[in-house]
Amino acid sequence: MIAKRTFKMVCIGGAALFFASCQGKISEKPPVHPNMNMDQQPRKEAQEVNKFFDDNRSMRTPVEGTIARGLKKDDLAYYKGIDENENWIADIPIPVTKELLYRGQDRYDIYCSVCHGGTGNGKGIIMTGNYGYVPAPTYHQDRLREAPDGELYSAIYNGVRTMPSYATQIKVEDRWAIVAYIRALQASQYVDEEAIKEYDVDISALRAEYEAEQQQLAELEEARKPAEAPEAPEASIAMGEQLVGQYACGTCHNTDGTPGGIGPTWKNLFGSTTQGVDADGNAITINKDEAYIRESIVSPGAKKTEGYEAGIMAPYDYLSDAEIESLVLYIKSLSDN
Numbered sequence: 499m500i501a502k503r504t505f506k507m508v509c510i511g512g513a514a515l516f517f518a519s520c521q522g523k524i525s526e527k528p529p530v531h532p533n534m535n536m537d538q539q540p541r542k543e544a545q546e547v548n549k550f551f552d553d554n555r556s557m558r559t560p561v562e563g564t565i566a567r568g569l570k571k572d573d574l575a576y577y578k579g580i581d582e583n584e585n586w587i588a589d590i591p592i593p594v595t596k597e598l599l600y601r602g603q604d605r606y607d608i609y610c611s612v613c614h615g616g617t618g619n620g621k622g623i624i625m626t627g628n629y630g631y632v633p634a635p636t637y638h639q640d641r642l643r644e645a646p647d648g649e650l651y652s653a654i655y656n657g658v659r660t661m662p663s664y665a666t667q668i669k670v671e672d673r674w675a676i677v678a679y680i681r682a683l684q685a686s687q688y689v690d691e692e693a694i695k696e697y698d699v700d701i702s703a704l705r706a707e708y709e710a711e712q713q714q715l716a717e718l719e720e721a722r723k724p725a726e727a728p729e730a731p732e733a734s735i736a737m738g739e740q741l742v743g744q745y746a747c748g749t750c751h752n753t754d755g756t757p758g759g760i761g762p763t764w765k766n767l768f769g770s771t772t773q774g775v776d777a778d779g780n781a782i783t784i785n786k787d788e789a790y791i792r793e794s795i796v797s798p799g800a801k802k803t804e805g806y807e808a809g810i811m812a813p814y815d816y817l818s819d820a821e822i823e824s825l826v827l828y829i830k831s832l833s834d835n
């Protein structure tokens with residue numbers, strides 16, 4: 499009987515304590531801390547003054563040569579895609595296996611295809627709408643076919659111009675897997691008809707299939723257009739200037755006449771004449787009139803000014819007529835010619 503009563507008391511007492519300890523409001527007092535462990539001990543806060551050292555800092559620089567565990571990344575080829583002279587390495591530094599390629603495809607489809615497209619043609623889903631993204635280039639051009647593997651790796655690791663780095667999302671081995679997969683994409687889109695005869699494929703059937711697909715896409719595009727097109731805004735210099743900001747043309751072109759940019763300066767571009775080459779590489783003289791500027795925006799591959807690389811500027815062929823006209827007007831306005 500006694501035991502039962504004591505038990506009851508203990509239960510009630512315990513419950514009372516339990517509910518008393520949570521009063522439903524925030525306490526100003528430090529929590530009761532019966533077991534100190536190592537929670538409280540003499541230490542310095544970050545940035546706190548420490549008279550013990552001559553420089554009065556409590557934060558000390560690590561001893562020279564200190565490397566945190568797991569951060570010893572002295573294999574330049576593997577981690578950065580470069581050799582000891584900081585040149586891009588020619589070949590993927592790990593064995594390229596079927597597993598690696600499939601892994602690369604998986605990662606590519608997640609991280610890259612939205613912009614660069616499933617086949618690497620630069621027409622990923624966010625590039626097809628007019629969302630104001632800087633267009634991604636196609637991988638199916640000589641410059642990128644001939645680029646060393648390290649350079650492709652660098653695009654993922656460092657980013658390139660307007661493309662951000664993907665180093666935080668994609669780990670090292672996966673970056674190489676993606677490079678391997680880009681090579682596979684490039685090979686898949688660059689087979690000459692002679693070589694393909696070796697295999698058991700029906701080229702004309704493939705071509706018909708491709709054309710039917712293109713036809714279907716064109717019809718879809720047509721069907722998506724609103725029945726009554728909204729009134730197109732008129733072309734203007736102001737609209738041109740706004741588009742230049744929206745599409746980040748300034749990453750590669752300046753307007754103050756400074757040479758040495760990735761693309762030619764726009765200052766006094768209109769009305770000038772320079773040497774260049776046409777799409778087949780024949781030397782030509784280019785008169786930079788309105789038609790040329792328009793062509794340079796819509797199909798930059800058609801002619802190339804001497805001293806600049808082809809294939810860097812992606813075509814802005816999805817802009818409306820008024821938008822292209824506005825860009826031309828804007829570039830013209832930067833010229834005293």
Ligand code: HEC
Nearest residue numbers: 609610613632633634635650653654658659660661664676
């Ligand atoms: C948000 C869109 C976007 C995504 C996602 C993206 N890229 Fe890009 N990529 C671009 C753009 C834009 C450029 C052109 C940058 C420039 O020239 O300013 C580019 C350029 C490149 C180039 C060409 C570099 C050169 O030397 O011209 C490579 C290679 C490349 N990307 C690889 C990748 C890989 C691999 C991934 C996935 C890990 C990826 N990109 C994801 C937009 C993207």
Ligand code: HEC
Nearest residue numbers: 745747750760761762791794798802803806807808810811
């Ligand atoms: C990733 C870099 C890059 C971006 C972004 C870029 N361009 Fe270019 N552009 C170039 C390069 C490189 C050339 C010269 C080589 C060539 O003609 O393809 C060029 C050439 C041109 C030319 C011809 C200039 C000449 O002297 O021959 C015009 C006009 C032009 N770009 C307009 C634009 C406009 C408008 C935009 C933005 C909507 C733009 N570019 C965005 C790199 C770029």
